[in-house]
Amino acid sequence: MTRLAQADTFHACTTVLSFCSRQVGRVRNHLARTDAALEGQSLQSAIHPETRHDTGLSADVLTGTPTHDPDLPFFLQSGFGRRDK
Numbered sequence: 001m002t003r004l005a006q007a008d009t010f011h012a013c014t015t016v017l018s019f020c021s022r023q024v025g026r027v028r029n030h031l032a033r034t035d036a037a038l039e040g041q042s043l044q045s046a047i048h049p050e051t052r053h054d055t056g057l058s059a060d061v062l063t064g065t066p067t068h069d070p071d072l073p074f075f076l077q078s079g080f081g082r083r084d085k
Contacts, residue, residue: 041065041076044067047059
């Protein structure tokens with residue numbers, strides 16, 4: 001005679017797996033947003049101060065990316081720690 005798995009155990013396992021897959025999805029989305037934000041900040045840091053001075057435009061206008069990105073912490077924002085602003 002065979003024994004069937006208890007329904008409660010099966011339900012608990014599927015609940016845990018569902019929770020884990022949601023958490024992995026959240027982490028994956030967070031990493032994708034952070035990656036995109038870092039790419040935008042690297043575009044802005046590639047612009048030399050002389051270029052900004054010569055054109056009279058800010059870095060966010062030249063690159064089309066915002067200078068402040070809420071997906072990044074304060075120390076990864078564009079120009080953090082620079083004294084030439």
